[in-house]
Amino acid sequence: MTASLRDRPEGRSRDDMLEHAARLFAEKGYDAASMRDIAEEVAVRPSSLYHHFPSKERILFEICYGFQRDFNLEVLPELRADRSPEAAIRAAIRSEILFSNRRWSQVRVASRERRSLPRELQAPINALRRQYRDAMAATIERGCREGVFSVPDPKLAAMAVLDMISGLGHWFKPRDRSDLERMAARYGDAAVAMLRGWGAATAG
Amino acid sequence: MTASLRDRPEGRSRDDMLEHAARLFAEKGYDAASMRDIAEEVAVRPSSLYHHFPSKERILFEICYGFQRDFNLEVLPELRADRSPEAAIRAAIRSEILFSNRRWSQVRVASRERRSLPRELQAPINALRRQYRDAMAATIERGCREGVFSVPDPKLAAMAVLDMISGLGHWFKPRDRSDLERMAARYGDAAVAMLRGWGAATAG
DNA sequence: TTCCCGCACGAACGATCGTTAGGTTGACCG
């Protein structure tokens, strides 16, 4: 049946450890979740974790970096230049919302516990995040050049859209798939409305 | 000169302790910042902190609750009904951005470290936050009835606007006052643009 | 002056933390 009897009989593989750790970090916070907590969740003694990871810090890093890497692999292509800026933004937003929903725990860990990492481990993660943000800003700027968007500052607009979506990822729990898709569509609408009218909605 | 010689000669009052604690909690996180860290910052021995607060948990609560209370006191009145919905939203956003900038550390602590509190201490803080969110949603709904806004769901729109602004509060560091005011105006524009066009920007 | 008490102190408590050392198991390879 299974490939080998040496394989973990239950969910005790390296990836399972990362997943359980992510869930605990998301629920209790990085510092409040102990190695003993993680070990108990995986049904393993604390010392056994050190056969797979050199430190607790490294576990956090792998969760954060792995998430952001997969995130960029899945979401970034949606912003490719052969799409209209509006379609690209909508697709990216939908992809981000779907992805963030699929990896619920890791979203929270990557955004809220990243600061527990030393600077040199934060850097590669921040670089990935910046890459996505720049791509979003470039798409918005393209939309402005084509006259479909109008914003005072594309980079600022990208931050606003990203904050809006990542905020959603912190509280929105869809009932089912259609609920999720509806929310993705609505947030696409919201972002497009903002990007279209921002420049014209000057106060006073 | 001073009112009394019994007063703290330097910044060692109860409020100073809360302020230093907030800064440490914001920088290192609630769990990573120890009572000894706080004591050192205030130039006091750790045990002395317990003459002012019964526990570390209580310090966190007073920071979070005090912030949200002052927040509502300052920002909520901007949403009063004798203003046009658009003006109310703009004023509230400006007020929130200014207030959050003035209380930089506490914003971060109240939003990111609140979960370290037990449920019964989170409840009153959440109630205050919900009060603000409901007021924002009511203002948006009023704007829809008056025909100036168009959104599929006022509560969802309120969450989107709030997430956008609180996201800003986590990364935006203004150079000076005019920089801050310009950002407040721009985010007001962004929110108004979104609330106006959301309903009309349906995809497909 | 004497008493009082708010406030800060030094020292230590027990608990829990991340991590390590050393031993045991058992599937695989020659």
Added chain:
DNA sequence: CGGTCAACCTAACGATCGTTCGTGCGGGAA
């Protein structure tokens, strides 16, 4: 069969945590 090695174990290390205890000081009241 005997050797190898990854994986897991038990036990414990030193450090640090939040917190408590008993004491000392010093200004205001009596």
